[in-house]
Amino acid sequence: MDKYFGLDTLMDFKGLNSNERFTAYYNNVLAPRESETLNLNGFDQWDVPQVDFTYEQLEVENQITAMATYVDLNSEPIPLGTKGVDVLRGSIPRQKARFIIGENDYRKQMMLMERMNTAARFTGEDAGASVKAYLTKLLFGGLSDIQDAHIASLNYQVGQMKSAGKVALTDANNPRGIRNVEFSAYVPAANVTTLTTTKRWFTNDGKTTEGSAATPVEDVRNLIRTAKERYNDVVLEVDEQSFFEDMKHSAWKKALGYQIMPTLMVGGVNANTDASAIAVAGASSDEQIKAAFRAIVGVPVELNNTVCGVEKWDNSNGVLVRTKLRAFNANTYLARPAGNIGIIKNVVPLRPDGSAISALMFNNHGIIEYRYDAKHKTQDWCSELTALAVPTRPKDMFYLKTY
Secondary structure, three states: OOHHHOHHHHHHHOOOOOHHHHHHHHHHHHHHHHHHHOOOOOOOOEOOOEOOOEEEEEOOOOOOOOOOOOOOOOOOOOOOOOOOOOEEEEEOOEEEEEEEEOHHHHHHHHHHHHHHHHHHHHHOOOHHHHHHHHHHHHHHHHHHHHHHHHHHHHHHHHHHHHHOOEEEEOOOOOOOOOOOEEEEOOOOHHHEEEOOHHHOOEOOOOOOOEOOOOOHHHHHHHHHHHHHOOOOOEEEEEEHHHHHHHOOOHHHHHHHHHHHOHHHHOOOOOHHHHHHHHHHHHOOOHHHHHHHHHHHHOOOEEEEOOEEEEEEEEOOOOEEEEEEEEOOOOOEEEEEEOOOOEEEEEEOOOOOOOOOEEEEEOOOOEEEEEEEEOOOOEEEEEEEEEEEEEEOOHHHOEEEEOO
16 A cells, blocks of 8 residues: 555645644634634633733723712812722633544554445545545544534633633543632622522422422522623523523413413413413423513523533443533523623743644644654644633622522
């Protein structure tokens, strides 16, 4: 089998034998995918890359504008008061991903290509074209997996900063890396309302038993009122799956049903009309439910549906298992300002020795490096991105935790 068909030349096959060519390939083929699945809503801006791993971020203070002072004709004006600037400090974590093709992978893929060649001889197809397409797909698949891994990490960071007020690295979300480390958003404890006992909307995990003293509609309205004491452009954000589970609560069903069909209230509200409203909500589409909910709460509502994957080694079965994590925590309603409430702090990627073919990714904030180990017949693509979603308005983030 000639060198062209050998998998030890995968990068050479695509002509990606320099930093410039590899970067051009990434920018043309892979970079457009970043915007397709990145969900940095509220953290859409990247800060200027820095050299060190610690950051300082000025907190944006949403102050009430003070009125000018009324004085007599000859009095000097009184200076307006000033507020000290709050500085948020922390460290920026590094995330890495890797794609390796080893000798065993080579052999399996070479066997597959042999079968492709054999099939082509019987069908009259161009064997070379089939192999080229296969190798192109192989390279794209490996590099896009690396890219997707960083996208998922960024999405999870943003979702956690918004819904939990921190990013906590644990065995559940980072089982093969560092654990028991937290990156805080510095949200004041007074901004978090946690329902307890019978005030909880549901009192069991399956959300089948309602809290006897629960007042869901009023709880959300109070959350929004609290946020509006500081700013007017309030947005309510909640995990989409959790939202639709919550909308099965009888209090929400009644409110939604009356909103969808206002004529039910013409003759007054009673047990019969309540039952009809619940029936209307139960028969309504997801879009009708969302529209009615937005009308009830009176502010824009964002349903976060971002899901991330986590890989963990299963010792019992000796396999790598991939599980799903929702980026935005369940049972959590966040009232926050519209637009950006944070920034992506990041550290400039460095490769001072030039020992690898590399390409910058995420608008030059991260890097992918390629090395070929001839002795072990291994191709190795390794990436790194040092970034953290840092809220700039933590005092304007208000939470309702319903369970």
